[in-house]
Amino acid sequence: MQAKRRYLLVFVVAFLTFWYFGGYHLRHNNELVFEIEKLSEYVSVNGIETGYLIGRRERFSLDEKKHCSMETCFDFSRCEKDFKVYVYPQEDSSVPSPSYLKLLNVLLESRYYTADPKEACIFVLSTDTLDRDRLSNDYVRNMQSKLQRLPHWNNGLNHVIFNLYSGTWPNYTESDLDFDYGKAILAKASMSDSHVRAGFDISIPLFLKIHPAKGGEPGSASANNFPLEKTYLLAFKGKRYVHGIGSDTRNSLYHLHNRKDIIMVTTCRHGKSWKDMKDERCDEDNKEYDKYDYETLLQNSNILSSSTRFLEALQAGCIPVLLSNSWSLPFSQVIDWNKAAVWADERLLLQVPHVIRSLTPSKILQLRHCKTQVLWDRYFSSIEKIVYTTLEIIHERLPKQPIWDGTVWNQFPGALVTLSTFQTLTKIFHFV
Incomplete structure (x- = not known):
């Protein structure tokens, strides 16, 4: 009986020793992993982030095959004289959707447009690329062959492709536009961080078919005719x-x-x-x-x-x-x-x-x-403003172009009003 008690005591001591010294490292390592993965139990309003800072989320795409930057996938020499946009003539058999037709007309009537491709810095397709859902009536088939027939395609160099499609339920395969856009800049809605080629692609808003081509309704709150306390x-x-x-x-x-x-x-x-x-x-x-x-x-x-x-x-x-x-x-x-x-x-x-x-x-x-x-x-508020903003973001990336700081873009009256194409602040005011 005494021997059994001694063996039991040795076993208990050995177990406690292992638990304390060996188990400590096991517990400690598990806690490290847990600390990394777990979320905080409480978030202070002072620490919560409203939105995010400009450029904070810009990073290179995980898809190395389609990694591009302005330095590697853009020909700056085409933009040395002026920042002009060439729109390919429409094919007789191709009828763009109403939304894309609005977009094309905005470009054709804009100060950016040139009818001479030799003067162009940017090229835009006349073939509708907004909706790439195979089930949609606006889906354009054989896009790859259409691109290859374009005289200035050059694997998408200096081209901008506008797109509002982010896949279809339930998988939403974002990167699959059903054609190879090569070195073209994607101006795309609903892009995720992992698919944006930083400093190259541009995330645009998802607009509906009823979105106006020009002008647009003013914001509902701009007239100060609303109560602060709402229902x-x-x-x-x-x-x-x-x-x-x-x-x-x-x-x-x-x-x-x-x-x-x-x-x-x-x-x-x-x-x-x-x-x-x-x-x-x-x-x-x-x-x-x-x-x-x-x-x-x-x-x-x-x-x-x-x-x-x-x-x-x-x-x-x-x-x-x-x-x-x-x-x-x-x-x-x-x-x-x-x-x-x-x-x-x-x-x-x-x-x-x-x-x-x-x-x-x-x-x-x-x-x-x-x-x-x-x-x-x-x-x-209009497709025109969405398109102009997209183009001016690209314009700012060109060598020797002034970069508007956040104040100009984010305060009234906004960057589109103070562009050098119109009047700069230094031109407005004449100092004597």
């Missing part, structure tokens, strides 16, 4: 995908919906086979979704969680809340979205209400009136 603090109304990319975040939005000042409603009632794939919450979500009108939410919310309706949120004077960790915001090369949007980490979704409630009324007023409206009016 809803935060609102979202949109589709919910039962599975596929983007489903996780939207499937969790119902946790934030309180039917009072935060309205988060989704529907899985879309697509031909939604009934076959619906989950146990679809019927309830659809019923709640039908209770709210989108336009009413838009006009009666301080802040709007949106991505595809990003421009509508800006026009309405709503502060965009972006639940995405990888989206390259439109014109982020020059626009400081830190002053006009709230970028919420989608992994910290349940903290969003606290962050939003922590914004002071003066901060909300500043973001809504002073920032969203200026950006909408100057760069987004």
